[in-house]
Amino acid sequence: MTATEPDHVTSDDHVHGVEIVLDEVVKRYPGQKTAAVGGVSMVIPAGETVVFVGPSGCGKTTTMRMINRLIEPTSGRITIAGRDALSIDPDKLRRGIGYSIQQAGLFPHLTVAKNVATVPGLIGWDRKRIAARVDEMLDLVGLDPDTYRDRYPRQLSGGQQQRVGVARALAADPPVLLMDEPFGAVDPITRGLLQDELLRLQSELGKTIVFVTHDFNEAVKLGDRIAVLGNQSRILQYDTPEAILANPADDTVAGFVGGDASLKQLTLSRVRDVRLMQCPTTQEDGSVDDFRRALHARKRQWGLVLDRRNRPLRWVSPAHLTHAVSLRGVGDPVSELVSVQSTLQDALEALLAESSASTVVTGRRGEYVGLITIDTLVTWLHDLREEHAHDRDEDDEDDEDGEDGEDGEAGDGNHHADGGPGNPEPAP
Template sequence: MPSAAAELVFDEATKVYPGREGAAVDHLSLTVPAGEICVLVGPSGGGKTTALKLVNRLIPLTGGDIRIDGTSILDHDLVELRRSIGYVIQQVGLFPHMTIEANIGTVPKLLGRDRKWIRRRVAELLELVGLDPDKDRKRFPAELSGGQRQRVGLARALAANPSLMLMDEPFGAIDPIVRARLQDEFLRLQHELRKTVVFVTHDIDEAIKLGDRIAILREGGRLAQYDTPQRILEQPVDDFVADFVGRDRALKALSLRTLGDLEPTSAAGDGLPRLPAETNLRDALAVLIAEHREALVVVGADGRALGVVKREDLLR
C-alpha cells in the first residue's frame, strides 16, 4: 500500500519552553525532500527530541513554521496530522500490559478499522520488520528482547501507513551487532517504502550510514550544518562540526564509496588480493594494510576481474 511521501520544511522553527532561559530549538530552517532520510544529530539537550515533537504538535511552536507538503502544521487538523505521521519515541514506549498485536494495532483501532483488517495488517507489519506473526503476535513487550521491542515500535509507527516518519533514537539501547542488523533492515525497508524520515541519533556513524542528509544541531538547538554525509565529512563548516564527526572523518568518508566507483587499470593482478566491486574503500584499505600490499584486483558480480586499483587510488 503505497502512500505518497511528504516534503517536510522547518522554516525558522523556534521553541522556547516556558520558564526556561534560551531556546531549545532556535530558528531551525531545513527542507527534507519527499522520500529522503534526514538524520538529526547533536549533543544531548541539543533540541533533537524537541524538534520532532514540534512536527506532530506534541508541543506548540513558539515561533516560525513547519510545513508538510506546503501546508503549515497549524492548518492541519490535529487528528489528521498525527495520523499521517508515524512516531517512534525515544525508549520505544510500548504499552506493557498490551500484546504486541494490540500495541501495533492501536492507531488502526482508533481509526475504526475492524478486527480482521487489523489482524491482517499486524501480520504483514510483523513480517516486514522481521518478526514472526504467529509466534510474536500474542506476546507481551516484557517477553521480547530490546531489539525485538524496537522492531515492534517501528511496526507500530508504520501501522497507519504514514507519509512521514519521526524516529527518536529508535535503535538507541541495543548492542552494536543487533543495531547494525536493524540499520540494514531499515535501509532495505526504506528502499521499498520510500517514506520521508526524520531520524534522531547520538551516533555519527549511524547518521552517516542512514542519512541522505545530516543535520547537526549545536547547543541551544541551532543548526550547525545540513548536508549530505559526504559533504559533512569532507567539508565541515567549522570546528564544532569537525569535532563532532571525529578525527577519523577522512576514513569515514572512505566508507561512503566503493571500489566500483573507481576506474581500475588493466595492470597485471597476479597474486594480488581480490575484492568485490561493492567493497567500500575503507574496508579495501584495511585489507591492503593488513596484507602489506600496494594494489588489489576488483572483481565483478560474475567473478571476473574488472582491473587493478592501487592504494593511492583509494585515497584520492
C-alpha cells in the first residue's frame, strides 16, 4: 500500500505508515538570494511521529509541505514508500496523504459529516461506505456521530473543530499524516487533550506522522524523534527526545531544551507506565444504598459515579448520599482528567489545577481506569533518581576495571496514597 492508493482500503484493515526519505531537498524562491530550504536530508521511519521544531521562519513548514507537493521542491528527491513523489500526479499524491492544519481548515458551508467525507468522496467511495467511515472517524476522535455529524463548523468549539480536522485527514486511511501546528490556536487545556487524543490514535493506527511545531515541550511529548531545525531547515539535531534532552548537540539546541531538562523528563513517561490507584465506583443507575455501603466498607470518603459507558461523571461522598434517592445529578463534577496516553507532566498539571491529591485517569475510549496521585509522581521521580545514580555508579566501576556493568533496574512506580477525592487505594 502506498500513499497514492487509499481507495483500496477497508475500514477493517487500517493502513500503517510508510517510510519517507528526503534527499538533499532544496527550495528556492525567485528573486531571493538564499534558499528557503537548503538541502535537507533525512529518513522518517515508517509508523513513527517525527516532529519538526524550530523558530518561526526557519523553513519547517515549507519542508513539510514539499512532502505532499503543496510546495514544489526546486531540487532534490523525496520518496514515499520507495516511490518518487515527483513521479506521482500531485492531486493523487495529496489524496493519499492526510493533512491537518491550525484552526482545522474546515469548509464552513459543509456539515461535519460532509467535511470528513471530502477525500473518500473524491476518490470514489460509494455513499454507504462513506457514511460508515464518517461515523467511524468521529467516534475514533471522541465525537458522538449522532450528536455532531449534522452540525456546521461554526457550531463547534475550537477543540471540536480540530478533532473534526483530524478525522477528515484520516478518513481515507492514508499511511502518512502531515500536521502543521494543528493545536496552536486552542487554549492550553484543550491543547493537552488534543495531544493525548493524537497519541491514542497513533497507538491504534501506526501512521507515519510529520508534525510541525515551535513548542519544544509539544515536540518532546508527541515525537518518537525530533528534528531541531535552524535557518533554511538546516538540521541541528535529529534524534529521540530522550537523547536530545540528555545531550543537546549545540548551544542552539540547548536553548530549545531550556534549563529545566530534568523536569521535562516527566514528559517522557506516560500515565500508563505507572501503577494506578483505585476508588469505589458505580454507574449512574446504580443503587444509592449499595454505593453507600461500598464507601463505608472500604473506608473511603469519595467514590466515582460513571455513565453507562464507564466514563467518569462526578465525585460522590457519603454526605452527598445522605438524602439521595438516586445517583443521577448527585456529587461534584469531575473537572480534570488525564488519559493513559497523557504524560506525567500532564498529570502533575492536572493535580495542581485541581489542588487535589488525585486525578481521574481514563482509557482509550474515555472509560475510567484508575487514579493518579501526587505520591505516584513523587515515587516515580525518586525511583528515577535512584536508577540514574545506580547507572552512574556502574559507569564509574566500568571506568575503573574496564568491565561492563549490569543495567540499573528502574522502580516500578508502586506507591500508596490516602488523600484527596477518591481516597485512592492501589490498583490490583
